[in-house]
Amino acid sequence: MLVIDRLTFRYTESEHPIFKNISLSLRKGEFVSLIGSSGSGKSTLLKIIAGLMEGEDGHIYYEGYEGNRLGKIGYMPQKDQLLPWRKIIENVLLPVEIRSSNKEVEKEKATALLKEFGLSEVANEYPSRLSGGMRQRAAFLRTIMTGSDLLLLDEPFGALDAMRKQDMQRWLLSVWERLGKTIFFITHDIEEAILLSDRVLVLRDGEIEEVSIPFSRPRVPDMIFGHEFIEYRRLLSEKIREKNHL
């Protein structure tokens, strides 16, 4: 679905590159997480994949093609970015308006999904009336309404407290399993990454290392206490920090 081939990127000429020759690929229907310490370049990678920036070297192929990706990939930024002057339903339909597809059909789809996401009651409310978790769900739904098969989520649960986060993780997994989308998910929470993903990519010092997570699905929240799970936590936290110890 997406292939990155030896990508190199830096913000300014003089700077140390944020990515040095990184390669990765995402397969259709996968849930892949990207972890790394803050400032390691996670958000930057997402913006590049979404098509907002170009690498100075390397290739990116989406659905086999190299070229403009704007308007083709669903991107959910770190802050929800709901527009305060639009009702939730209008916020959710923003991508539909932008690509001016059949609004009636899409509105029906959005209404059904709002219901599934537990947002029907606030469909005609403004974002300021919603809790953090609801806002995240609305922003996620807006991302789905782009109609893209690949969804890029930038730390969607970063600002939520532990309890809400667990609920949202379970909810995200159920939605993903049903909709069959490909999700590329950024987090700095190792536990979250293992719980949700088929694979975890560790970004450190401009390089990417991959760890497969073989746990079967559907996954239950209790698995985080399992012996094997803890082994993966240890492995990943070592990988994130490795260099700093030397």
Add this chain to the structure above:
Amino acid sequence: MKNLKKYYQSILFFLLVLIIWEIAVRQDWVPFFILPAPSMIIAGLWKYKEQLFTIHLGTTLYEVLVGLFFSVVAAILLAVGMFFSKTIQRIFYPILIVSQTIPLIAIAPVFALWFGYSLWTKIAAVILFSFFPLLVNLYDGLKMTKDDLMDLLKTMGANRWQIFRKVQVPMAIPSFFSGLKVVAVYSITGATIGEWLGAESGLGYFGRRMASTLRSDGVFASVLLLSLLGLILFIIIGWFEKLTLKNRR
């Protein structure tokens, strides 16, 4: 009710001043032709009510509204022009900055020279005082959208025009209203000055005529009306603002 609680100290003080003022004039501590008592001002309002309300208020209001209309239209056109075209921006931005540093009132006599006693002297004066603050606020408002939000729209495939319409314009509205509220009062200043330069009617003209014949109650009555006009205009705009922005945080 809540407002009353918040402002009651200020209102009390104001009443106190009025009472002392009234007493001071009635006791002849201050001559009434210099400073008429509040009751005399109200009486003056009544005495000149025919002229004030049927002629002068209407003229001034007309000048203000027409001037504001032109200012808003011109400010929108130029703000959008500057926003989209680097060239227009480069031409006008320095002028904008300079306009903030020169005493605009000094330019006003030029309008009398050009337009004489016609309404256009006054309308031009209103525009002179309201155009720049409107333009500055609008232009700043249009530029306020954060890159993160622009990025989001771009990933949806939005073109520049869509980003402008769906995000940058709504984002500029609060700033536009702040400008409009400031200008509500400026525009009345402009109309008054315009009328001083040359007019046959209007509250500013009336005030000056009264002053030249030392009828202080008439002067103060027109001052009171002009102040109220500014206040009412401000309140109306504030009310529209609230209505428009009520759902935003």
